[in-house]
Amino acid sequence: MDKVREFTEREVEHYVKKHGLFPEDAKLNIRNIVFGREDTEGLVNLIYRVEDVQSGKTLIFKQVMPYVLALLKHEGVLRPTGKGRTAKEVQAMVLMDVIYSGITPKVYFQDTSQGIICMEDLSHLKNMRFQLADMQKFPDFGIRIGAFLAEMLFFTSDLYLDAQTKWQWEQIFDAQEAKKLLVDLLFQESCALFDTSRTFERDARGTHRRIANNQRLKLLVYDMGRRFYEGKQCICHTDLHTGNIMIGPDETRLIDCEYGGYSAFFGDLGRIAGSFIVNYVSWLGMPEAAYESRLKMQQYDLTMICGLFDGCLEMLKRLFAKYRPKRPALRRIDPEAYFMSFFYDSVRCAALTAACRTPTDWARPYEIARIKQADDLGLVQKRALEIAEYTLEHAEEFCCIQDFCSLIQCCAGI
Structure with a gap:
């Protein structure tokens, strides 16, 4: 070309x-x-x-x-x-x-x-990734974006659309190209979790080698990738992370929607949650910042992760209650059971996304790139890898999103 x-x-x-x-x-x-x-x-x-x-x-x-x-x-x-x-x-x-x-x-x-x-020019807003790195907080972000994701899930899936309309929309909003890029990035042997040519600092190398040699984890991740690539559950942003969000005190906008289309819902929910895991673990590598400030940011990150999942579930419940009288098929579906059908893949995707963003190379996001000392970066990488390793193997042990956040805190709390 x-x-x-x-x-x-x-x-x-x-x-x-x-x-x-x-x-x-x-x-x-x-x-x-x-x-x-x-x-x-x-x-x-x-x-x-x-x-x-x-x-x-x-x-x-x-x-x-x-x-x-x-x-x-x-x-x-x-x-x-x-x-x-x-x-x-x-x-x-x-x-x-x-x-x-x-x-x-x-x-x-x-x-x-x-x-x-x-x-539209959104320069009156700031990129969320850099705002979080500057310790700026947006208290209701998690709940609001969780609700947005739930509405996208409901109104563009077979929960709301008839089969013919959904098929027509799938032809218009095709996301196979974007999904192929993400499968290569996150769900194949070439992903940072398994690629032994990727650079990790000394303290993280042993953990990375152990994960890279775990065939069971590889098969689990490959199977997730298959579900992600084949999934056409609803219309997703497909590249949803804090770097693609412009934000202010009372306004949130999503940008870079060019890969939007039908995909597996767990990809969007998992990737945006993964951004907050990256921010969470990054504070371990910033000892020059005040301890209390770093602790508050970690608490905020966990609150946002909980908000994303809780906001999604609560909006789904509201939508089911509103539309059940008009759509008898919804009466046979329990919204909480429906939510749990993608919960485990979502937390796995979040942990996997975060770990794959930490290697020492040009592609690492700003939160990781700003860490000055190799030993500090190695600690951050090690903790992100440990979160991914445990979550991939034991996600079904989590009864709710708070359990997942407890793991993150246990592994990487300051």
């Missing part, structure tokens, strides 16, 4: 004026907001912020690249991604916003032939 030319700032200015998004005589300030970014997770697209310095009008110009930018920039590997991601992203954003108003940016313009989307 030939490398696609990336738009320059001058070309962006010409483009937005040509398509009537700004007047021809507007003086524009255009800034690449990906260049120099300290976090590499999800680095796939070219993104500019465009501002009319006179009127103050702003928008985001996003060029969806047909390859993974991070791999190209860091390893020189040109890994193609499928066509049509621009249209898929817009469709996913619109649908998510219909189901849960205000959860995604507004779209002003799209050009599928060149992979371009012009959308």
